[in-house]
Structures are given as structure tokens and as C-alpha cells.
Amino acid sequence: MGDMRTREYGQFCGLARAAEVLGQRWTILIVRDLLVGPRRYSDLLAGLPGIPTNVLASRLKELEEDGLVVREARAGSDRSVVYRVTARAEELRTALDALGRWGAAGMREPREGEFVTDASLVGSLRVAGQGRTPPRRRQVTYEVRVGPAVVNATVARGEITVAPGPGSAPDLVISGGPGFRDVLAGVLDADAAVATGAVELSGDESLFADFQATFSVPYSATLAL
């Protein structure tokens, strides 16, 4: 058997090839963050608490070699470096969404010391908005805050867009605590969610039901434990 000391698996198989690219530690989260939008090195470091800087540098280099990321040293007054995903990496979105949905279905309470980042919350809401036909035709903007993460989601004519950061003049601000996962699971209605402290609402609270009808990630029916 040849040198298996590398990241390769020695199988001519699509899943094995995908695992060679994405199976390295931290890589999948780097791609997740970059799929939200172009990011600088320091943005990535901040969005991935705990990643060693040399590992981030290695991964970005590998992702560049694999054709998933391009490094743009943009000229001008702002001479910062920006990493941007390629079209080939965009093709990963549906697969990562499916993986994320699977993982979220097995997720209840956050473990001690777990963060919620902007990028992870964007991903969670994106996934939660899939396969649903949002109600209402009027455009609605939500701002969702979970811990230190802030994202905004706009729902208009069946189109859902989720972006990091606060929304401009959101119709409803939902501030979630540790129990926010239950809200996406749909096991709490508005009153219960507020009563249990899972969320605080600010703005047009009547929109909360619409939010739940639009964004949903049920718990897996087949969870161990």
C-alpha cells in the first residue's frame, strides 16, 4: 500500500474525493464562512474561534490549490487580502446544506462553551428556510440575534435571503437564548417561546408565527439517547 500518510484515500470515488478536500480539520467551516461572502484572513480567524493561525494558512493554501478559493490582493487605498469562493465551491452549497440540516436535526442544547457565529447562524437560517413556502406577500425583514451573532433575513415573494449583520429597519427583532433551537424546531409557539425565555421579541410580534412558518429545522425522529 502506497503512502497513506497524505490526505488521500486511494479510491476512485466521488465521496472519497470530497472527503480528501473537506475532511481536513477546519476546512468545512472555512468553506462555510466563505460561502457567506468574501472574507479577510482576520475575519476568518475571528469567525473560527480556536483555529490555529498556521492551520488556517495551510487550509487556505490547499483550498486555493483545489480550486475552491481564490486569493485576491486588492489594490487601492484598502490593500487588504480577500478570499473568495469559486464557482466550483458554490456547487458545494446543496451538499453542505444537507449535511448541516442533518447535523442540526441531532442538535438540542448547546454544549458548554459553544459559540454561535454570524456565519453559522446565516447557515442555520438558510437551511431552515429551505423547502418551505413562506406566507404573506408583503416583504418582511427579520433580525435574529443569538448570543453574539446577528443576522438579518428578508422574505419577499417566496424568496428568502439571509445575510450577516443587523437588518435595516427590521419588522421584528428576535433575540434568542440557549433555547432558540426549540424555536426553529417548532416545538414552541410565540407565547411559550417568550414565556420560557427562549426568545425576546421586539417589533411586530405578530410576525413571529410567520417566522416559524418560514424557518424550520425539526428534530430528528430517530435520535439516540
Added chain:
Amino acid sequence: MGDMRTREYGQFCGLARAAEVLGQRWTILIVRDLLVGPRRYSDLLAGLPGIPTNVLASRLKELEEDGLVVREARAGSDRSVVYRVTARAEELRTALDALGRWGAAGMREPREGEFVTDASLVGSLRVAGQGRTPPRRRQVTYEVRVGPAVVNATVARGEITVAPGPGSAPDLVISGGPGFRDVLAGVLDADAAVATGAVELSGDESLFADFQATFSVPYSATLAL
């Protein structure tokens, strides 16, 4: 920052949770093999050339703790141990299919020393058969051989089933060489496929066009290089 020496990522995020389970080396291929059907320890070793035995043992233990695999020590004359996926692991299938399709779209020639295993070929054909409406109503059985791997696929009334091993009385046997990937990509018609040596056919060769109409994994339009 807490102990990142473990497999965890410290993020309350579905994708991060999935990566903690599946991101370990070899894990995703172990799950792939077990999704084809229950397997013994030695079957898994044989289907994963290059995996160290202690790593396989560790991964199976972790998968058991994560609720993806159960270890069945079946009694009786055959006292072998069998590993079987749980319902929770079955829920991974669509996500792994999507990942495998992405990886396969970026795959052209096999690298030197790469194997094709039964399980990987089952996966490839399963993925290739998705999103297609197979022609004909009559039941057709194909046997596909690529290198040492042999699988059989049955197409009947729009239902496709793929299983490892030779088929019983297949209507068409397709023996593929290194160029077999081109056949699934649909860039070769029957004559060209045979002429270039990509495949050898045995049986009702007129079914080859149906095979290609049923099983397809196009190359990504946005490949680097």
C-alpha cells in the same frame, strides 16, 4: 479557549456537529460502506485498503457512541460480529449522495494506484441514477464491472436498485476500464465507448444507450485546470 485538542469545534452549528462526527479520517468511507449493508470487521478492512486496524476499531467505537452504528454479535453457528447502521445514519444518505455527486463531478481519470471498491461503485451508480427517469418499462438488469469491483443494478418501473456483487442473469454486462468515468459523464456513445476501450459489452448491447440514459454524472462545468 477550551480544549480544541478533541474533535470538537466549539460551535453550536449543524454543519460543525456533522463535521465532528464525519470529519474524522476514514469515518465517511466507513459509513458509506455500511450504508450498502451490514458488514463484518474484516469486510470493512478489505473494503478500505490502507486503513490501519486500530483506526477502524476506534472509528467503529465512536460511530457506536454517536448512535450511527450498532454492533451485533450474532449468536448461533456463525458467531461473527456484524456492524449495522442505525436509522439516524440512514438519514445521512441524501447528504452523502450530494457530497459524492459533487466529488464525482470533479473527477476525471483515476490517479495512479486508486482502487474502485464494490461499495464505491454502488454509491456511484446510486448517485448516477438519481434525478433521472429511466426509459422502458420492462425490467432490466445490468452488471457493471470496473477493475475488481462488481455490482448489479436493476431498473424496473422507474425504480433503481443497486447492490454489490454480480447480477443474476444480467441483460447486459458492462466491463469498464480507466475510461469508465466518461461513460457516466455521457461524453461517449456506445460505439465510441467500445472503440476507445472505455468499456466492453456482453449481452444485449442495444441496452447500453438505456444505461447511459439512466445513469449519469456530468462533469462539473467549472473545473479548475
Added chain:
DNA sequence: CTGGATCCTCAACGATACTG
């Protein structure tokens, strides 16, 4: 023979310090 466990070596990762 199956189903592992043990041992050793080396590459990869984690943490931190440092530099253009």
C-alpha cells in the same frame, strides 16, 4: 480464522511567539 490490541514512528494539529 475473525476481531481486535499493542508498539513504534512520523506527520499533522494546537498553542504561542514573532515578523514584514
Added chain:
DNA sequence: CAGTATCGTTGAGGATCCAG
């Protein structure tokens, strides 16, 4: 800001050995 450099530790790779 965007990384390199260094170093200690963990985990993978490879061979062998052992128990039922």
C-alpha cells in the same frame, strides 16, 4: 493585517501480536 516560525502533543500509518 497577514501571515511564518517554532515547539510540544496528539493522532494516523504500518507492522506485529494476541485472544476466542
